[in-house]
Amino acid sequence: MAGRRLEEYNIVFFPSGLRGTFEPGTSIFEAATKLGVDLATICGGQGECGKCKVIIEEGAEALGPLTPSEEAHLTEEEKRQNYRLACMISLPEGVKRLVIRVPETSRLGAQRLQTEGLEVDVKLDPAVRKYHLIMKRGTLEDDRADEIRLLDYMRDLYGFEDLEIPWEVATTLPMILREKGGTRGDFDVTVVVYDDRKVIAVEPGDTTGRCYGIAVDIGSTKLAGFLMDLNTGKVVAVSSRMNPQIPYGEDILSRMTYAKKSWEALKTVQQAVINGINDMILEMCELTGIKPEEIYEGVFVGNTAMQHLFLGIWPKFMSLAPYPAGIKRPMRAPADKLGLKIHPNGYAWFAPIIRGFVGADQVAAELVVNYLEIDEMVLELDIGTNTEITLGNRHGAYCVSCASGPAFEGMMISCGMRAANGAIERIRIDPETRELEYKVITGIWARGVRSCSKYRRTITKPIGICGSALCDVLPEFVKAGIIHMSGQFNKELLGVDPRMRKRPDGQLEYVIAWAHETAHGKDITITQNDIRELQKAKAAMFTGAYLLMKEMGITTDDIDELVIAGAFGSYIDPASARTMGMYPEVPLEKIRTIGNAAGTGARMALISREARRKMEKLSNWVKFIEAAIHPDFMKVYPEAMYIPNKNLDLFPETAAMLKELGRI
Amino acid sequence: MKAVAEALCAGDKEKTVELVKKGIDEKIAHPLEILKDGLGVGMTMAGDKYEAGEYFVPEMLMCVDAMDAAMEIVMPLIEQELREKEKAGGGAPRGKVVIGVVEGDIHDIGKTIVASMLRAAGFEVIDLGRDVPIDEFIETAVREGAQVIAASTLMTPTLEGMEEIEEKLKEKGLKGKIKTIIGGGATSKEFADEIGADAWAADAVEGVDAVKRLVEEVKMAMAEIEKRMEAEKKEE
Secondary structure, three states: OOOOOHHHOOEEEEOOOOEEOOOOOOEHHHHHHHHOOOOOOOOOOOOOOOOOEEEEEEOHHHOOOOOHHHHHHOOHHHHHOOEEEHHHOEOOOOOOOEEEEOOHHHOOOOOOOOOOEOOOOOOOEOOEEEEEEEEOOOOOOOOOOHHHHHHHHHHHHHOOOOOEOOHHHHOOHHHHHOOOOOOOOOEEEEEEEEOOOEEEEEEEOOOOOOOEEEEEEEOOOEEEEEEEEOOOOEEEEEEEEEOOOHHHOOOHHHHHHHHOOOHHHHHHHHHHHHHHHHHHHHHHHHHHOOOHHHEEEEEEEEOHHHHHHHHOOOOOHHHOOOOOOOOOOOEEEEHHHHOOOOOOOOEEEEOOOOEOOEOHHHHHHHHHHOOOOOOOOEEEEEOOOOEEEEEEEOOEEEEEEEOOOOHHHOOOOOOEOOOOOOEEEEEEEOOOOOOEEEEEOOOOOOOOOOOOOOOOOOOOOOOEEOHHHHHHHHHHHHHOOOEOOOOOEOHHHOOOOOOEEEOOOOOEEEEEEOHHHOOOOOOEEEEHHHHHHHHHHHHHHHHHHHHHHHHHOOOHHHOOEEEEEOOHHHOOOHHHHHHOOOOOOOOHHHEEEEEOHHHHHHHHHHHEHHHHHHHHHHHHHOEEEOOOOOOOHHHHHHHHOOOOOOOHHHOHHHHHHHHHOOOO | OHHHHHHHHOOOHHHHHHHHHHHHHOOOOOHHHHHHHHHHHHHHHHHHHHHOOOOOHHHHHHHHHHHHHHHHHHHHHHHHHHHHHHHOOOOOOOOEEEEEEEOOOOOOHHHHHHHHHHHHOOOEEEEOOOOEOHHHHHHHHHHHOOOEEEEEOOOOOOHHHHHHHHHHHHHOOOEOOEEEEEEOOOOOHHHHHHHOOOEEOOOHHHHHHHHHHHHHHHHHHHHHHHHHHHHHHHHO
């Protein structure tokens, strides 16, 4: 499922990957605003504040000389590195492509990145534990080696029978033991033990109060990191950012296509995400005063592609049918070898996956839902470019993966954009009068426990439409009779409703926001093709859910709870999603959102080894079915393209409502 | 004939089959005529509706379903007749197309619609299905004497396979003798140009037009070659 190719655009912004085709002479700042690129400004593009610094990575030579404003705002070093002010430059004539990087310092971080998830009670039992020891130093009568002395004390005081002291700890051991007590005093050290088996560090004095870990949700678009106190199980800092791998491919498939070109390409993509995670670690450490060496473990959760690209596992074959994953079980990698900036002897632990397109993120969601222990029948969906769905209870569960495509993320949609400032996030249409209302995301503050952004941008006029509003399009249009159940525009409105009109290319479209209401002075519309993309996406999701129900032999009535995981899922209107037939028609009170389950699962696994064992069990226990080659797929999928469905028996409530409105 | 076309376009499988059967049993129309003026026209009508935004995948699939059912009745008769004609040494052979979803991809709805529309347009279509090894495309095309290979993929990682088709055709000196067309979600005009595919189509309607053109090109090129060879023979 690819978007358009990079070459088709003449301005590309990294790291967001946002791109577009613009007329020569268009200001880069204007282009950024139109595309919804996160770019700081105070003066609004007047060349006064110097906040919109960007780096020109391709096409710098075609731009004119520095303006006086740029001379004033850019340092010599920045000038050398092709820095410019976005508001002072415009797309030159005859340039094939401008590639522009927005450095972190010029970003607000205002993209709505969801990092929160449910807080779940887990028994505190992290893999990393610290033990304080005060040991009598040796005498001529007691000349045990330092190593043996330490092991003896650990056995006598804490009951460890079989601890390993690896070489990298042994080299400095004699020195560290004697650092606190001077030449004659007792040895005063703290021993850091990993998984009750291995000593990963010995530190002078009592450092037991300072024991940290990070939990990271590696999303293909976003990274969410949590710095946690392993003594208390509490989150002490949160950080999130765009996945720096985006320049190598917007969606996971094109990213894998890039990475499988060569070993070097894989390493580049791997390094990108590790750098991004290291940046987050540094940011959180700065906020809290915690040192990176006081972080002993990182727990990582992500889909199978992210797992391969983070661990550097050859990704070629998992991108091709039958999509075999390189590894499935939990994988532990030494932090220093991976290049992770935590304690060098620490570990990265990547959660287990189910298979090719059902990764650790889905296992995490299954852990949060607690499939291993519940009696209720729960249908859980993680909505995204690839939608994973699990159905079952403790007696058995099935999962499925559907290539739903990026339509609900605003891609492949003519006026689509990500959930950032200026995005329309809700659409409401009066079913009788077709009076239209929309809500725009304005001035989001940055996120996190202790982070905040310095500047607030106030775009109050819309630029485009983001996923949560796209989710309203099909149901609101059908209810108001703007489209038929088949998704086709109701031609009878042409000439009756001024919002309905024919485009130059012959397609029909419906105006959501008129030019005078928008930030860029152009109409924001939904076209027939947009409708089709949304239909395909929602049909894929319903088909997945429905095939699982058939496999389990249950009907909609048997579903006790419908759980929506993932960032996108927590912003959509569950009623809208249900009316369009994205999932089975369960009563609204049975629908619950659990936010970023991957992040929650990562946090649970970081502080609880029991949670890790459950994840491993789930990864083997939940059975997978392949939707695309399921014998019923060709019957269910086309029917699910109708809104809500061609088979109205599955949607009695919606059918009754549409009947009452006279739509069917 | 018009009734057949309309029933097909409406995706009414039972009615289409009923009308086709009636047409043949009562000798109202010749099977070839039914294919061309009934089913062919019906699929074109459906294609036009798709282009106009009126039809979408579900409607197209219903037409395909009706088309396939009707073809089951008509095709054996046509095959038989063509064989007899060929034996008698007359009649121009139809264009032949080998179609499939490339190795590593299993998403085949689009391919199925295209295959059906090609059949409706009178082509002989050999549908290799999904997850088709690259060599199988080429071997089948050579064995069957097809003029066109049509390859589809929805996913990006499998684009490579399409490039491989081009390379292998070149290697074997078949480029030009067998023309290629690609399509599917992950493909684009630029990609087709980049790898040297002979055509790219955004949808089934464009695909049929492009295949018509490609088949003609191959036939003309082959005729040219034959002419030249004959001329050379004469000189000798």
